[in-house]
Every structure is written in C-alpha cells, then in structure tokens.
Amino acid sequence: MKQIIAANKIFTGTEWLINHALIIQDGMVESILPTVALKETASKQVPLLIPALIDVQIYGAGGKLLSVYPTVESLQLLKDYCVNGGAAWFQPTVATNSNEVIHACIDAVREFKKQPGNRCIGLHVEGPWINPIKRGAHLSEFIYQPTTEQVKELLEYGKGVITMITLAPEVCDASIVDLIQSYGVVVSAGHSNADYATATKAFNDGIGTATHLYNAMSALQHREPGMVGAIFNHPTVYCSIVPDGYHVNFEAIQIAKKQLGNRLFAITDAVTDTATGAYPHQLNGDKYESNGILSGSALTMLACMQKLHQYCHIELGEAIRMCSLYPAQVIQKQGITGMLKPGQKADWIGLNEDLTLIHSVE
Template identity: 50%
Template sequence: MPNDYVLYGRHVFTGNALLNNQSIHIQNGIINNIEPFDDAHSPQQIFDYISPAFIDAQIYGANELLLSAFPNSKSIWALQTHCKQWGTLHFLPTIATNTKEIMYAGIDAVKQYWREGGKGCLGLHLEGPWINKEKRGAHIESIVHSPTITEVEELLAYGKGVIKMITLAPEVCNETIIEIIKQAGIIISAGHSNASFEEATHAFNNGIPTVTHLYNAMSPLSHRAPGMVGATFLHPTVYASIIPDGYHVHFEAVKIACKQMPNRLFAITDAVTTTHTGPYQHTLNGNKYESNGILSGSALTMHQAFKNLVNRVNINITDALAMCSTIPAKVLKLDDEIGYIKKNYKANIIMLNSELNIISCLD
C-alpha cells in the first residue's frame, strides 16, 4: 500500500461515535485527517464499517504453541499471525501461575520477539501466581502463594519494560507489594480472588484499576455478601475484562454486566490452544477447550467476541467495538496512540462488511 492513501467508510467508529460517510486520510501509517465524503460522488470502494483494530489483553497461545509450554519468540509470532487474522493487531501474551523459570523465559521470549522486529505484542500479562488458592480454578495449587518483597522486586527488575499487567488477588498481597508493582508502572488487575466486597472496594480505591475475567474465579455477588463482583459493579471507575463466549459466562450475565458497567467493561479471549505438554493441557471440543472433560479454556477470537456481543448479548455495534478496541486501549494506558480513529493516531484499523466479517486490516 502507498505511503499516502485514503479509506472510505459507510460507517466509521472513531472510538467516540459512529459516523456516516467518512474518509480517513493516512500518511506514513499515521491518520492525518478525517472528513465526510459526498455520497453522490462516492469512490469506487467503500467499506461498510471501519474501526480501530481489536486489542486482546489476555491470550495464552495459538497454533498449538501455548506460551507457558513453549516460552520462546516462535510462540509469540504464532500469536501475532493468529490475532491479525481476526482483526487483533495488539495483544498481551499471558502466562498463568507458573514457576519462576517459566515466567523469566516468557520475559525473554518477548524481548527476543521485539528484537526480531515484532510489534503486535504489547508486553507480558502474568496471571498469578500471587492469587487465592480458593479461587485458583485450573491454576497449579502448589505454585500459588503470597509474594515476598524480594521476589517481587527481582521479578520486576528482570521484566522491566516487558511485564505490562499482573493479575493478583489483593487479599493475599499486602499494600507494600501493591505499591511496589504500581510504582513500576505495571497495571494490576484483581482476579482469582476471594476478596470480600469491602476488601475489593478498598483495593480499587487504593489504585487497582481493573478486574480479570469478571464472574470467573472470584467471590460472587450474593444478597448478603456482594463479593468482588458486586464491588466491581458499584465502583465508579474500576474496569473489568469479560469472556463473552457463552461458556465462561452466560450471555445474559454478560448483558447484566454491560448494563451495570457502561464504558468500564471490555472483552478478552482468554484463549488457549491444543496442548499436550506441561501442566496446562487443552483439547478442543467444539467451540471450547477441555482438560479431562472439564472446561479449561476459550477458543474465542476477538472478532467472534465482537460478533457475540452484537448478536448474542444484543448491544449496539458502537458499544461492542469500544469493548474490543477503545476500552482495552484505555486500560492499557495506550489510548493516546491506538484505540481511536483520530488525527495523529496510528492507522491500526480494521474494515468490515455489512455482516460484520473482517475484510482487511492495517497495521
């Protein structure tokens, strides 16, 4: 594609609104103007929908290369190829509760991927091991623990510039630990947690900005114990990710969360891949992954997440696109360069047809 070109969209989602009949002028990969075009003299190619590209803040592997089983740059390149096919141009490869050796190897893998010219991976998401054993789900119980200051400082020093997000249970990490992670510029997400409503609210008020896979692996909403779910619903600023695949979360429960958390809920895939080695083994069964007959992971793509939000959760296209692009950009503190179609932003853009299928993407 030339350095200077124009895209035309019947409907363009800017990150703030859905605008009709807009032309997007791009130069050297940067958006330099957006303006209406005359429908009476329309250009030859007009895309039905144009949107900021999708962003996946939690994905474990693709093409039978689970990152924790194969912690090398090849696994991350496989993720990039897989994600781009489905409109996701930025992603956080994720490692669930694991040994120090695997986590450090994952950090090395991201560094190597970047040295090789990769640009889709935004960094690493560590989900655990500093979580609550009671809400560990499929995580390895023997490795789950509360961290020491030394352990945290050593990991953050080794992963400086690579670790982007850490999912932890706030009730098993003291406030000194939380502050050390925050000061390192890493996004803390509360998850795999049995925190009470009061503990969760306190954590949110003290700087934990988001929650990992709402409903799953956390203290539930009950009439006498609102739990982390209730605290997330009621807090004015905390964000939460959710897995809209119909298996991890019932679509009606997704709908409830959307109504409770407008502009604070975003989609993730939490996707795994077929794996026959290591402690996290997954076998594809229809549209989900299982281990010994038990749900063990998602087979979701961000494109399917978006379509599920529109067709199964019945939210409007604007809100669904925001949940897959603009809101995760805000959560990852990257909304000054991606997540919007806006002047001086990167032209990370996807084009869709009237059936909401992806035609092509720009990165």
C-alpha cells in the first residue's frame, strides 16, 4: 500500500524540509520529495510532520498500573495511551517489587509482544538492585544487593523480554553489569548514592545511560560532585529526564542541556491512578504521588516535547530529537530509529502549528 503525506514542514530527525511529502510504501519510507515534484495527489496534508516519539519509562495507563495488573489488557491500555500521546514505541516499566510481581510483568509483556503491531520495546525493570538511601518512592522491603545467581535467574526468566535494567552501580559491581549486558539488556544507573569517582568508573566500565537526571541520585555539590557531576562530566553517557516542571525545574533542565547536549533525552515516567498494590498513586494536580511522595508524572511524550520547547526554550528540532532519536540511540533496537529516512520504518506523527497532535501512528 502506498501513501503520500504532504506537509508544510517535515523534520527528518536531522533537518527541516519545507513543502515536502513523505512517500510511504508498505509501511517503509520510500522517499521524501518536494511537493512540486509529486506526480500523484497526496493522500493527506499536515502542517508539521515529524518522527513518532519513543517512551522508555512508563508504568501504566487507564487505571491499570502494570505491576498491579500484569496483563495483556493493561499493556493494550498503555499502548493506546502512548500512541495517543505521539509515541510509536514504549518500554513498560516495573518499579522495585517482589520477584513474583516482576515475573508476572515479564509474562504479560512476553504475551503482549506476540501481538502484531504491539509497539512494545520490552520491559524496563527499575530496581530492586538500588540504593535504599536514594529509593525515592520505591519500597525498601524489596530492595537488596543481588548475587550473581539471583541476577542470572532473573535474566534467564526474562530472556528476550527484559530490555533495560536500572540499578545502582555501588550496589552491583562490574561483573554483574557485564552479565546483564551479555543478555543484550541496557544497563542504566539510577536510584544511586554513588560518589563521583564510583559513578565515573561505572560509566567508563560500560554503563551507557542513567535514569531520570537529578531525581534519586547523589547531587552535584561543590565539594562532592556526585552522580549528577559524573554524568555532566562524562563524554558519552546518556541520561533521561522527566520534563514536567515537578520532577525537575525547567531552568535545571536548561542547565543540564548545556552540559549534556545530545546525551539528554526525555521520558514520561508516567503512572496512573491506583489504590491497590505496593504503589498506590493518586493524581495531585498534574502529577502523581504515592504515600505522599512524588511518584510519577502525568506526561505523554508529546507533552514532553512541547514543554522542552516552550518552557526550556530548546529549539523544536532538538526537542523532537530528545523524544525520538536519542531514546532510539539508547535502546539500540533494529527498526526503531527515531528518524524518517528512505529504507526505514515510516513511524511519523502529524502536528498543527501549535504542536497539538492531529495524526498519530497507526
């Protein structure tokens, strides 16, 4: 099936094209041409056409938190939430919990990924191998320092499903990180009280990314730069951030952007209302709290992009990359690029000039 989508502006992931059209053949980008060169009538016209967005940390939607309702139905609600918020791909996340709950989430994601068009990257396991000092809203009774055998047991059970694990590098030594990465799983440093030297060594030893900058990590101090300082100073490590204005002040995001450049990317860290399970979340304004502690956002990926542009004053193309290209570079999955280029999957969304969504991925 062939589609021709004309746009006033197209952002490919690297450049803006004015008055061009995206030519799609069987779901793949065939070409991007000036509209004056078209020999056929466009099937659709949009003001702005950009790569669809990617969320690598989100916990639930529609009143169905994955850890409480680890089912295919919950993941379908989560997919719908992400797609309606401009994201083509999502990585459902389970926070620090019992082995039974984590296994149930693995089972649900494994089953969901069998469905055609599921758009699920895999499961992000955030904890329980974290530092209790920086647990945030995570429950201390589930936090522990794992043995190699315990790590291998989880990796074997979650083989082909777990795609990312957030851990504290001072809790898990380099041999455990190497073991996790040998399964093709991305290791992210987070919920950590590591000092600057420990965090820098972990990044030098191969941890390539960190989880929600500033939140639940040792802070940048003038005599102890902490994990934040290590992230700022490292030449290659990526880091996610939650751009809702509550998890992180918008001016602090601007500071981080100047330090990290193309290594800073957005996540929603979004949760949903639930009164049961280990993590009851209640909506308070436009953020969520659990047991009185800030626990998650009410963001979509499109809202992330909008806030980065409007409140952090980041150029629109760069704000788009922070929500598409850079997450794709972190997860490194075939067919997920965060770009629009000939020969690649045609994951695109259409926006009005005010950046509201008028067409999401199908």
